[in-house]
Amino acid sequence: MKFERNDPKLTAYALGELPEAERTAFEKELETNPEARQAVEEIRKLAGKIKDHYAAEAQMVLTEEQHETIRQAARKNRKEKIIPFPRKPWIPIAVAASIGGILLMLSGSIVIFSTVEKREVAFCPPSPVFSRQKTDLQKPRVKMKKNAVAGSTQRIISRTQQSLPEIEVFGSAGIAQGFVAENVGSGVMLGDAEGLVANQWGPSIEDYAEIQENKFLRVADQPLSTFSIDVDTASYANVRRFLNEGRLPPKDAVRIEEMINYFDYNYAPPRGNVPFATHMELSRCPWNEEHKLVRIGLKGRVIEQAARPPLNLVFLLDVSGSMNQENKLPLVQRAMTMLAQQLDKRDHVAIVVYAGSSGLVLPPTSGANSRTIIAALKRLKAGGGTNGGQGIQLAYSTALENFNKDGVNRVILCTDGDFNIGVTQGGDLNRLIEEKAKSGIFLSVLGFGTGNTKDSTMEQLADRGNGNYAYIDTFNEARKVLVDQMSGTLVTIAKDVKIQVEFNPARVAGYRLIGYENRMLATEDFNDDKKDAGEIGAGHTVTALYEIIPAGQPVNNTPDIDDLKYQPTASDALAGNSGELLTVKLRYKEPDGDISAKLEFPLMDTARSFSETSPDFRFATAVAGFGMLLRDSDYKGTLTCEQVLEWAARSQGNDEFGYRREFIDLVRKAGTLLTPTPAQEPDVPVYEHIVYPGETIWDIARQYGCTEAEIIRLNKITDTRQIKQGTKLLVPIPE
Amino acid sequence: MDKETWITSLVRRYERPLCSYAFSLLRNLEWARDAVQDTFLRLCGQKPEKLKDREAPWLFRVCRNRSLDILRKENPVQSMSEPQEASIASEEKSPDEQAAQGDLSRLLPRFLSKLPKNQREVIRLKFQQNLSYREIAHCTQLSESNVGFLLHTGIKTLREQMINL
Structure with missing residues (x-):
């Protein structure tokens, strides 16, 4: 065969599309033809660039009405009976996750991977404990199927085609349980009906649920403030993405509680038998001298490392260009960091990366050196094409070198599935993996990113490698799969955690909860065990901030109403007053419990300046303040970016993972965007364009020879739907 | 998995890829959304067993057909086969292009937009959606070898442009 520039086989080969028969011949030809090899190399490189280009494209989604239309059509076509949908969007996730957690506790070394799209799940059972959990009537039911298993080391694939689950979770002593992951997926999916959509499908440029900022409430009218805890952190990542792209995030993309809870705070864990401290x-409120600021921080119990087998893990990480998206490599890094934190001296971790070429970036390292592992993870950057084959070889040989016959030996492959540029393709790769599986090394494949993920490849790999495959699209999912389920150390320690704060009218005239707008509960929900709320994992922290208007000051700039004639007045209350500002009441259930327990903690009123507070308090305040600036909050008072920057810079603490440092960088970036210098723009001549029907920014950019980004920047467009017929747009005119 | 779950998971999974695909064909967000909505509505009438393991090519194909319907209706003059930005292709290198020589990837969008529409489309399906040749063929109703040819030609043009810089 003569090498021919115009032979489509070149491209087909480079992209892994050449049928097996032709490939062998082609590879022979390549060996003798450096020019062709060069071309293949170039094509692969270019392919990586093209992928990067598409990966960076703005993401578009349907409108909420369109989703609703589809949901209705889907429902109409459904034959099964309708089951009630949850009212709160985060519940199904919590249910699935907490059940995952329970199973974990049940089964010690169990490794469960739930797949959303697929029906197979592998697990290794021993399961000595008995537990019974009833799912709440309001929740979508999650199906668990019991499989009796003889012996404790087999891998079991359970397959089910069952439809809508109507279920209880059950297990019994001595019987291993199969976890039918598909149906956990169902449970999660079903929740979509009410708004999980927005949560799970993630935010986009176009669609954000509007957030009505919490207002100041008068204690005389509403002495109780009730909300559910929230450990979601997606908003922060999204805000970060916008700022890193040089744009301000849309206001409604900024969910302050998620930003605050993105960070870990150094709260002491509880003593005794309670699940959290x-x-x-x-302190005085730094953006309003007249007000006070209260932080409520929860810290989940830190669970002792249970007796689990040692882990010999090799992370095989895809760092090709297509992984360069917020929900890919950065998510892999965070997930793996979290996993690494759970390991100890019994465990070993190595990291192999692959892109155009592959390499060992971390030799087998003891789990006791989590800093080293985490530092190696942090250094990873995405770029280049994908050559999965070599990476897999290296990962397996690394795992083999450090083989632990009493432990779990596992290669964890994290990729978006772009294996098609690999030299080792299709059958070869499968054979390789199959062979390696015999050595006792298992393969877990974790798929990252949405849409671009090549399920079939990844799944096949997992199947051949005696392994499992999970699809990860959010941090919670990553936590669930990697940490909760794999190491079995980070378990749910309490569920349905609700906070109710009672304010002392003798001390407080009004209050405002910063953030948590979507997590508010009715007063009576607090004691209602049927009302679900968030869950907290071992070692987790949750933080909420209240801005408080001390007694005697007007609330919302309106004068006080007259004291009521028949109600006890503030001064009456003061008579029997203990100097308490407020009392925090917490309700929670044990992970497998149905009945909640209550804890109460009073807070004494003191006069303290902001500078006297702990670094964690100041940092949380800085994050909240940053959120308020980004939201252009009505309540931001005298707050400036410079202040936020200063507070954050002075409260970095040891910042092991550099998260706080990154925050500071973001504040700097936002600072320039929030205060645009008017001198920047006028250099460019500008034309005012009136939008025609059906015309898009892209069309306009074409007409004037500028870019979409320039128009978006110049007109400060945050929502492309704003662009309608007749809209006046400023367009830069290139010379 | 019941049907609603099946649909919901496919919506969740393919909403964004389909929107960007439709948008690349239509260049109008509203139309693109309509096409994608229609695609999913049609999915509601399908049997899950029937589409098993070929959901993606099916969705892209329906989405493509819907997009072309919309395009014909809204914009009857333009046909799919001709390159849309022929005028741009003949341009000299702009100062911007010359200045950006050090950063080839910045020019990629420009070069991509100069390719004939059918080449651009298969390139997008291949590299954004990660479909195989066969799936692309199913979606665009071209033969597999034609898909291979279009991809090869498109990539070759891009490579040459990058080298010529």
């Missing part, structure tokens, strides 16, 4: 702190 409460840490409150109080």
Whole structure:
């Protein structure tokens, strides 16, 4: 065969599309033809660039009405009976996750991977404990199927085609349980009906649920403030993405509680038998001298490392260009960091990366050196094409070198599935993996990213490698799969955690909860065990901030109403007053419990300046303040970016993973965007364009020879739907 | 998995890829959304067993057909086969292009937009959606070898442009 520039086989080969028969011949030809090899190399490189280009494209989604239309059509076509949908969007996730957690506790070394799209799940059972959990009537039911298993080391694939689950979770002593992951997926999916959509499908440029900022409430009218805890952190990542792209995020993309809870705070864990400790702190409010600021911090119990087998893990990470998206490599890094934190000296971790070429970036390292592991993870950057084959070889040989016959030996492959540029393709790769599986090394394949993920490849790999495959699209999912389920150390320690704060009218005239707008509960929900709320994992922290208007000051700039004639007045209350500002009441259930327990913690009123507070308090305040600036909050008072920057810079603490440092960088970036210097723009001549029907920014950019980004920047467009017929747009005119 | 779950998971999974695909064909967000909505509505009438393991090519194909319907209706003059930005292709290198020589990837969008529409489309399906030749063929109703040819030609043009810089 003569090499021919115009032979489509070149491209087909480079992209892994050449049928097996032709490939062998072609590879022979390549060996003798450096020019062709060069061309193949170039094509692969270019392919990586093209992928990067598409990966960076703006993401578009349907409107909420369109989703609703589809949901209705889907429902109409459904034959099964309708089951009630949850009212709160985060519940199904919590249910699935907490059940995952329970199973974990049940089964010690169990490794469960739930797949959303697929029906197979592998697990290794021993399961000595008995537990019974009833799912709440309001929740979508999650199906668990019991499989009796003889012996404890087999891999079991359970397959089910069952439809809508109507279920209880059950297990019994001595019987291993199969976990039918498909149906956990169902449980999660079903929740979509009410708004999980927005949560799970993630935010986009176009669609954000509007957030009505919490207002100041008068204690005389509403002495109780009730909300569910929230450990979601997606908003922060999204805000970060916008700022890194040089744009301000749309206001409604900024969910302040998720930003605050993105960070870990150094709260002491609880002593005794309670699942969490409460840490409150109080100071003058830094953006309103007249007000006070209260922090309520929860810290989940830290669970002792259970007796689990040692882990010999090799992370095989795809760092090709297509992984360069917020929900890919950065998510892999965070997920793996979290996993690494759970390991100890019994465990070993190595990291192999692959892109155009592959390499060992971390030799087998003891789990006791988590800093080293985490530092190696942090250094990873995405770029280049994908050559999965070599990476897999290297990962397996690394795992083999460090083989632990009493432990779990596993290669964890994280990729978006772009294996098609690999030299080792299709059958070869499968054979390789199959062979390696015999050595006792298992393969877990974790698929990252949405849409671009090549399920079939990844799944096949997992199947051949005696392994499992999970699809990860959010951090919670990553936590669930990697940490909760794999190491079995980070378990749910309490579920349905609700906070109710009672304010002392003798001390407080009004209050405002910063953020948590979507997590508010009715007063009576607090004691209602049927009302679900968020869950907290071992070692987790949750933080909420209240801005407080001390007694005697007007609330919302309106004068006080007259004291009521028949109600006890503030001064009456003061008579029997203990100097308490407020009392925090917490309700929670044990992970497998149905009945909640209550904890109460009073906070004494003190006068303290902001500078006297703990670094964690100041940092949380900085994050909240940053959120308020980005939202252009009505309540931001005298707050400036410079202040936020200063507070954050002075409260970095040891910042092991550099998260706080990154935050500071973001504030700097936002600072320039929030205060645009008017001198920047006028250099460019500008034309005012009136939008025609059906015309898009892209069309306009074409007409004037500028870019979409320039128009978006110049007109400060945050929502492309704003562009309608007749809209006046400024368009830069290139010379 | 019941049907609603099946649909919901496919919506969740393919909403964004389909939107960007439709948008690349239509260049109008509203139309693109309509096409994608229609695609999913049609999915609601399908049997899950029937589409098993070929959901993606099916969705892209329906989405493509819907997009072309919309395009014909809204914009009857333009046909799919001709390159849309022929005028741009003949341009000299702009100062911007010359200045950006050090950063080839910045020019990629420009070069991509100069390719004939059918080449651009298969390139997008291949590299954004990660479909195989066969799936692309199913979606665009071209033969597999034609898909291979279009991809090869498109990539070759891009490579040459990058080298010529």
